[in-house]
Structure formats: structure tokens, C-alpha cells
Amino acid sequence: MPRAKNKVASHRRRKKTLELAKGYWGARSKVHTVAKHHVEKALQHAYRDRRKKKREFRSLWIVRINAAARENGTTYSRLIAALAKREVSINRKVLADLAANNPETFKQVVQFAFN
Numbered sequence: 522m523p524r525a526k527n528k529v530a531s532h533r534r535r536k537k538t539l540e541l542a543k544g545y546w547g548a549r550s551k552v553h554t555v556a557k558h559h560v561e562k563a564l565q566h567a568y569r570d571r572r573k574k575k576r577e578f579r580s581l582w583i584v585r586i587n588a589a590a591r592e593n594g595t596t597y598s599r600l601i602a603a604l605a606k607r608e609v610s611i612n613r614k615v616l617a618d619l620a621a622n623n624p625e626t627f628k629q630v631v632q633f634a635f636n
Contacts (some may be wrong), residue, residue: 582617589620593631603634 535553541563542549542556549559587597595603604611611630619627 530614579613582613585617585620586613589624589627590631592624593628595631595635600631600634604630608633 538553538560539550539556541560544550545559546557548555550556583597586600590597590600607620616627616630619630
């Protein structure tokens, strides 16, 4: 008599892997042994890039704040230092949004920081 290998669990595990590999090219989406490696690698990239995304957005916000700060006669580092000195707790995301969408408000923030 053959040994039982828990077909239900094995089938569900394979099905889950192939479901995650849907849309991959060729055997990557059809063959379990191939799909398994590519899904695992894709999940590693997803994990890494969720953290990378945060770094990239922060640097984008800094670039936008610096550009707007220079239009108002200062630099990013001087502006952040002045805001810290005045104990203004406004984050970079909000500052970048103000710089891009409300230049007048951003100008008032800069003036407040240096007065």
C-alpha cells in the first residue's frame, strides 16, 4: 500500500504558489518547481522595496522642499534648522506638499521660521 502524503495540503500549497505566479512568463507561471523560485524571489523584492519606497519618498520630499526653500532665499538645511529652533513639528511630507501645492503658505512657514 502506498504511503499517504497528505495530498490535500500539498495540492493547496502548490495551488497557492501558482496563484501568486499568475501573470509570470512561460513556465514561471505553469510549472510549480519553477514558479516556486520566482515567487520566492518576488516576495523578497517586495519586502525589500516596501522599505526602499520609504527612503525614496523621503528624498523626493527633501528635493521638493529644497527647491521651494531656494525660491524663498534659503536652503533646505537652514530651513529645517530654523524650524527645529522654533520647535515647529511639521514633517517633510507636509512641507513638500505645501511647497508643491500652496507656495504662499510655504512662504509664510519660511518667514515664521526665520522671524
